[in-house]
Amino acid sequence: MSTRSRRRPSTGQVVTVVLLAVLGALWVYPFAWLVSASLKTSPEIFNGLGLVPEEPVWENYTRAWTEVGFGNYFVNTLIVTVGTVLLVVIRSALAGYVLGRYDFIGKKILVGLFLITFFLPEGYTIIPITQLTDQLRLLNTHAGVILGLGAGGQIASTLLYAGYFRRLPKELEETARLDGAGPFTIFFRVMLPLAWPITATVVILTYLFAWNVYLLPLVFTLSEPDLRTLAVGMTVFVGERSTDWSGLAAAAVISLIPVVAVFVALQRKFVDSLAGAVKQ
Template sequence: MTNLTLGRTDRYRPRKKRHFKVHPLIWIAMWGYAAISAVPLLIMFLNSFRSSAELIANPWPFTTSPTIENYVNAWTQASFATYVGNSVIVTVGAVVLSTAVSLPAAYALSRWQFVGNRLLQALFISGLMVPMMLAILPIFYLMDSLNLIDSPLSLILIYGANGVPFSIFVLSAFFRQLPVELEEAASIDGSGYFRTFLQVMLPLVWPAVATVAVFRFVPIWNEFLMPLVLLRSRENYTISVGLTTFFSEYETDRASLFAGLVIATIPLLILFILATKQIVQGLTAGLGK
């Protein structure tokens, strides 16, 4: 018995973390790619402090007289505060809706075996193959029949539904990696299905939830065509459609446009800075198993 116990102890001994060495050329290539990718952002940021006349006269993104007037015009006169608020409502609402629907669905599809399980999984995965833009005309008629044209709620429902296949696909892979012994132990302790899901399984997949939320947040925040089709009044515009207010038939307010682009980019940068750790944990979970 002693030998068996020792054998089981050795078998389940935690593994030491492995440290992989990266070739210096790979580091150089990665930092070089990062620097090249940052150049357009830097040019956009520098041009946001220049006047429109200076932008036309001198293409180089440097100025001797920087000004923050462009940000003031964009935030107040162009109603960017309203556009940012609408984008936050639509994006957060859609991400919360799709995640709330996808979590229990992914758990049931990945952990339970029932008639039609494979069919439902194939149905959700097929949703990844159909671009939302192909259904823009039926979506418009559907929202019109529900009296949701020119309403942020229509965008929340559309983006939320569109994000379900991707969220289920990612979350199901994480739920499958969790050991069955967790559910068996919870069942022995008298825990039901919902309590096991909420208190045992859900906390273990938070990195995956954060990864899904970030990957859904970015395309919804930058989406242009659907708000352009469904929204009518300027007070309901999202930030991507609000940028078009700087364009007119005869002239373009380039300086305020650059300031608006910077304002639209800042939330994404903050999101990635705050969620980098969760994204890495979500993308690398299970690689050492």
């Protein structure tokens, strides 16, 4: 009677697993420490790097959500994020469609300018964006923040759409024109639905950007504290002479929960969208 011997893992496989486990622990530790710090008192946070609090202080979350007004900041962030995502998807898709499907004079120059502006830091553009928004009388409003975040260059998203639309067969548009469809009908009913891999990627990346952005919402809501987003609202825990570290940690956890939830829920969709974009 023969028995099958179980194949032992090689030394290289064991070393790889151990290294990945160590790297995974190092990657997760800061977030675990943040959650632990949010359940400690401020003095206890600096007593060591342990992850288990002596006695969980759930009042830190209550103080952050109610007393500091993070419930209001959460709603503001949700409004700004959803509005920014919609604006970026529509703008980038339309611009990418024109760049990808039409030839016109100066197209290469325009793409070159796009690539140059892609490397400009945010600080270089904040002043003209603020001035323009103020002239439109949208400063200190949700619409102003959405316009400031979503109406910029969005070069990466635009070029992603342009590259995708360029590879689609021209017969799709010709068939739609024969059926009497106009340019906007062709775009919204034929081309944009086919670009779902790019749309999924742009939605996820824009969501992460809009949820965590700090500089522009800070400048746009200086005189209207009630319009602050979560990233800006955390500054209320930092005083001139002291910092509420436990409250700040609890606020940081609150602001990270939606990001982690969306990443966990859509990570497979994100990978599939990238894979689909590459295949196309």
